[in-house]
Amino acid sequence: MRMALDRAxxxxxAIDYLNAHAPSTYAGDLAEMKAIKKVFGSGAHVKVSSTKSLTGHGLSMSSIIEAAISVLSIDTGYCPGTAHLRDPDPEAEGIHLLFETEKTDPRYVLSNSSGFGGANVSLLFGKP
Incomplete structure (x- = not known):
């Protein structure tokens, strides 16, 4: 995430919405939450959700699906909420989790994806 921000x-x-990888694994979600707090700080305004709760885990297609949803959030002005999220881990405190879809007109969006073997990417999209 930091590298994507630096390169841009x-x-x-500047980031309004973050589409987290969040595969609903304890270790993976915890590591990503810690990284989000490290980059954005606790209590940051960036809205965070995981669209895997809506689409399922597409394995090798996940990053493409989530990137497309991230671009659509800029195009439509809506940031998708995390479906079925009722009782977030206490580690998520200080992260602005989206429980429902919100009209927010994001200008800049990050989309995180992680793969087996440590292949990680944060894609940054923005309005021209």
Missing amino acids: GLNPD
């Missing part, structure tokens, strides 16, 4: 010349405050 943006500060974390």
